[in-house]
Amino acid sequence: MNFAAPEEARDFLAANPDIDMIELFILDANGVPRGKLLHREELLAVYESGRPLPSTILGLTLNGDDVENSGLVWDVGDIDCRAYPLAGSLVRLPWRQIPTAAVQVSMHPQEGMPASIADPRHLLIKVIDRLKADGYYPVMACELEFYLLDARRDGNGRPQPALDADGGRPRTTQVYGLRELEQIEPFLADLYAACKLQGIPARTAISEYAPGQVEITLEHGDALAAMDQAVRYKRLVKAVAHQHGMQATFMAKPFDHLAGTGMHMHVSVADAAGNNLFADQDPAGTPLLRQAVGGMLASLLDSLLLFCPNANSYRRFQANSYAPLAPTWGVDNRTVSLRVPGGPANSRHIEHRICGADANPYLAAAAILAAVHRGLAEQLDPGDPVQGNGYAQAKELLPTDWLTSLTTLERSNWAREALGDEFLGVYLAVKRAEYRQFMAEVGEQDWRWYLTQA
Numbered sequence: 001m002n003f004a005a006p007e008e009a010r011d012f013l014a015a016n017p018d019i020d021m022i023e024l025f026i027l028d029a030n031g032v033p034r035g036k037l038l039h040r041e042e043l044l045a046v047y048e049s050g051r052p053l054p055s056t057i058l059g060l061t062l063n064g065d066d067v068e069n070s071g072l073v074w075d076v077g078d079i080d081c082r083a084y085p086l087a088g089s090l091v092r093l094p095w096r097q098i099p100t101a102a103v104q105v106s107m108h109p110q111e112g113m114p115a116s117i118a119d120p121r122h123l124l125i126k127v128i129d130r131l132k133a134d135g136y137y138p139v140m141a142c143e144l145e146f147y148l149l150d151a152r153r154d155g156n157g158r159p160q161p162a163l164d165a166d167g168g169r170p171r172t173t174q175v176y177g178l179r180e181l182e183q184i185e186p187f188l189a190d191l192y193a194a195c196k197l198q199g200i201p202a203r204t205a206i207s208e209y210a211p212g213q214v215e216i217t218l219e220h221g222d223a224l225a226a227m228d229q230a231v232r233y234k235r236l237v238k239a240v241a242h243q244h245g246m247q248a249t250f251m252a253k254p255f256d257h258l259a260g261t262g263m264h265m266h267v268s269v270a271d272a273a274g275n276n277l278f279a280d281q282d283p284a285g286t287p288l289l290r291q292a293v294g295g296m297l298a299s300l301l302d303s304l305l306l307f308c309p310n311a312n313s314y315r316r317f318q319a320n321s322y323a324p325l326a327p328t329w330g331v332d333n334r335t336v337s338l339r340v341p342g343g344p345a346n347s348r349h350i351e352h353r354i355c356g357a358d359a360n361p362y363l364a365a366a367a368i369l370a371a372v373h374r375g376l377a378e379q380l381d382p383g384d385p386v387q388g389n390g391y392a393q394a395k396e397l398l399p400t401d402w403l404t405s406l407t408t409l410e411r412s413n414w415a416r417e418a419l420g421d422e423f424l425g426v427y428l429a430v431k432r433a434e435y436r437q438f439m440a441e442v443g444e445q446d447w448r449w450y451l452t453q454a
Helices: 006-015 040-049 120-133 178-183 185-197 223-243 287-298 311-316 361-378 402-411 413-419 421-440 444-450
Strands: 021-027 033-039 051-054 080-085 100-107 137-150 202-207 213-218 246-249 263-270 329-331 338-340 350-352
Touching (some): 006 040, 021 040, 033 040, 040 100, 100 120, 100 223, 120 137, 120 223, 137 361, 185 202, 185 223, 223 361, 263 287, 263 361, 287 338, 287 361, 311 402, 413 421
Antiparallel strands (some): 080 100, 137 213, 137 246, 263 350
16 A cells, blocks of 8 residues: 655645645545545644544445445444555645645555445555466556536526637537637646646547537556546546536536547556566457456456446447447457557557446456456457447347446356455445435436326
């Protein structure tokens, strides 16, 4: 566990004498940052002896409700669990009116019990350590799509795309359009500046398929560091958008008639010297790459809930939408779920295209890497890559409903072995509670469909 030394706090405070407040946050299983706002003089103690956080902080629903059967509420008396800062995570928040910094914490493996069993970052570390023990060093990167929305709702109270620089409401967009990026240049300039300040390697920006939809690529690197960056990047996007009078959302399908938002995960494995073990002149990569694909396909249905964690996640899965529909793989083919992109031999890797942008990067990466490890250990054969239209050739479709994915994960022996009973016990309790809450809510669609017809 790479907890930070107290010197990091001392050096930061000395270099930033104006900082008054410290935002301390931990990421829960839903990817929601939760924590406390501290004063400057409290920071050093967090580095020296940790900060107590209630056990329930890692067992809440998406809406912040306690889940009584998670084992983190009454069973343990909502006990304090100690969390410590992660090295390199203490950074300024340049958009805040009060000079403020943020620091990410994670539960201590022992002092943070019992909440540490539900810490999604711990789960990813466990999976990575197993791979490294067998000589495999995972390398990952995220491509995250998001929508920029107007902070105001329309006349019906619904979200709407943000105004462009000319003051108009964009109704259409050109995918890969440069004008679309030019229209949000002030936002992009501040976002890139904030990423640079916080050491987040944000690279290519692309206008996507819908008004206000953008994708920015993060750079490949060590898998744990890459997911740390993805977590902090999502917070940055939302904060900078708010500063510009907009709302950024990573919701998987915010509009029924527009494109969904995904999180493409790029993965390869290296040896201890950093050599890419998937590298090959063959566009389909090495036998190890194909075995990794085999493991990802074999484990896909069991881990789908970690890639698509919410009811709305499954609205992305529509034919001819560039969202994946089936457990398929191919070489330089965007109609499949697992794509091996083209490019130089030393860049050979797998692009996992299934996750919604609403997925927790730590949990999605943990499930992907556990599946990769399975494929390598069992030398699984993925079969021939799909040629041509993968949508038309799909023989088996992914589930398109939340409950099926929840039940499949719950019954999966592989997931319990790969991810652990303790973590899954908390996670499934949270998702079951959310499912019950979601299904109990009566809303606009119910009235539109059934009020006069039933």
